[in-house]
Amino acid sequence: MNLLGKRILLIVSGGIAAYKALELVRLLRGAGCGVTCVLSRAAGHFVTPLSLQALSESRVYTDLFSLTDESEMGHIQLSRAADLLVVAPASADLLARMATGLADDLAATVLLATDKPVLVAPAMNVRMWQHPATVANMATLAARGVQVVGPDEGAMACNEFGPGRLAEPPAILAAITALLAPAPGPLAGKHALVTSGPTHEPIDPVRYIANRSSGRQGNAIAAALAALGARVTLVRGPVTVPDPAGVTVVRVETAQQMLDACLDALPADIAVCAAAVADWRVASAASGKIKKSPGAPPPMLDLVPNPDILALLSAPRPDRPRLVVGFAAETDALDENAAAKRLRKGCDWIVANDVSPATGIMGGEDNTVHLVTAAGIEDWPRLPKTEVAQRLAARIAATLA
Numbered sequence: 001m002n003l004l005g006k007r008i009l010l011i012v013s014g015g016i017a018a019y020k021a022l023e024l025v026r027l028l029r030g031a032g033c034g035v036t037c038v039l040s041r042a043a044g045h046f047v048t049p050l051s052l053q054a055l056s057e058s059r060v061y062t063d064l065f066s067l068t069d070e071s072e073m074g075h076i077q078l079s080r081a082a083d084l085l086v087v088a089p090a091s092a093d094l095l096a097r098m099a100t101g102l103a104d105d106l107a108a109t110v111l112l113a114t115d116k117p118v119l120v121a122p123a124m125n126v127r128m129w130q131h132p133a134t135v136a137n138m139a140t141l142a143a144r145g146v147q148v149v150g151p152d153e154g155a156m157a158c159n160e161f162g163p164g165r166l167a168e169p170p171a172i173l174a175a176i177t178a179l180l181a182p183a184p185g186p187l188a189g190k191h192a193l194v195t196s197g198p199t200h201e202p203i204d205p206v207r208y209i210a211n212r213s214s215g216r217q218g219n220a221i222a223a224a225l226a227a228l229g230a231r232v233t234l235v236r237g238p239v240t241v242p243d244p245a246g247v248t249v250v251r252v253e254t255a256q257q258m259l260d261a262c263l264d265a266l267p268a269d270i271a272v273c274a275a276a277v278a279d280w281r282v283a284s285a286a287s288g289k290i291k292k293s294p295g296a297p298p299p300m301l302d303l304v305p306n307p308d309i310l311a312l313l314s315a316p317r318p319d320r321p322r323l324v325v326g327f328a329a330e331t332d333a334l335d336e337n338a339a340a341k342r343l344r345k346g347c348d349w350i351v352a353n354d355v356s357p358a359t360g361i362m363g364g365e366d367n368t369v370h371l372v373t374a375a376g377i378e379d380w381p382r383l384p385k386t387e388v389a390q391r392l393a394a395r396i397a398a399t400l401a
């Protein structure tokens with residue numbers, strides 16, 4: 001993995017984590033990158049151009065309307081001269097301006113004018129991150145191919161807890177490396193399709209049927225396959241865990257949207273269906289909020305089956321992935337149910353996990369899985385979901401070798 005000679009345009013925006021951009025510049029310089037910094041209009045309140053200039057050993061750009069800057073390095077040239085644009089930290093405001101296509105300061109203008117890949121590292125208060133406006137902006141940016149690293153979950157400067165902390169500079173460096181100098185791993189040249197998270201099936205505009213899937217396991221599998229060199233498309237339902245860096249993320253809400261996105265992503269060599277797809281949806285979701293009237297009985301929900309994504313991807317077809325892996329979350333008779341599911345769905349492997357409440361596994365950090373293949377059933381020990389993902393990715397690589 002070599003970043004020597006790569007050119008990074010680092011855009012720093014106005015958030016409390018801007019001081020960490022200094023550490024990122026130091027790491028990038030240490031890795032042999034040339035770094036040019038641009039400050040958004042608010043960034044100068046949090047970090048000085050002088051510090052960035054000293055560490056990057058390059059001129060720092062702040063002003064869209066600077067006559068000297070424009071004559072030496074115009075904003076269009078600035079946006080094209082790098083191999084990658086990195087926005088770290090990416091404030092809620094700059095992400096919104098990117099999603100809307102605004103060009104009202106140098107940072108936003110460069111981001112709109114560029115023809116180079118863009119990686120953003122969001123950092124903000126948890127409520128700002130979870131606000132529907134930010135969620136919609138991130139979905140828009142992801143759909144346009146903007147890559148995302150973080151945010152991390154943890155204690156925040158504002159004394160709140162949750163997702164919103166800037167990814168640590170080494171993790172941002174790793175995401176940059178994955179984009180600019182991917183390791184030629186054993187899955188290089190292979191395309192992996194991974195589904196993750198729950199689906200939400202609307203009842204009316206404000207209510208939906210859901211489940212407790214966190215998306216952690218599917219996201220970890222997408223990251224592990226990408227780390228082995230696969231090109232990964234992650235189709236994921238509504239989750240709050242961060243998207244893995246270096247994979248193409250398609251955000252969906254319902255089972256039907258997930259199926260459509262999976263079919264759009266084909267052909268693939270590998271499909272890992274880790275999403276907890278709702279089995280049923282309401283036959284016809286109400287167009288307005290269903291009102292609760294005093295004395296009236298609760299509404300009856302008329303449920304119909306959702307498409308079976310695993311069975312459809314497993315069915316014989318010219319573009320069937322060579323290896324289709326399903327997940328079975330069971331609360332009883334785990335091995336028998338999982339083995340029967342493998343045959344019923346026509347997939348190659350089933351990763352079965354016991355999600356009975358006593359295990360605390362659904363939505364948690366660990367997983368105890370059984371790998372069901374045509375050769376039999378393997379019991380894996382209780383492991384963090386990241387390690388389950390790495391083991392599974394290594395098995396997939398060995399099988400496709």
Ligand SMILES: Cc1cc2nc3c(=O)[nH]c(=O)nc-3n(C[C@H](O)[C@H](O)[C@H](O)COP(=O)(O)O)c2cc1C
Pocket residue numbers: 013014015016017040041042043090091092093094123124125128
């Ligand atoms: C002390 C302080 C800390 C802030 N931290 C953040 C932050 O971490 N993330 C964020 O999105 N906005 C934060 N803001 C708000 C942004 O600075 C504000 O939205 C600004 O307009 C962003 O401008 P930009 O688009 O140039 O980044 C903070 C504001 C203040 C006063």
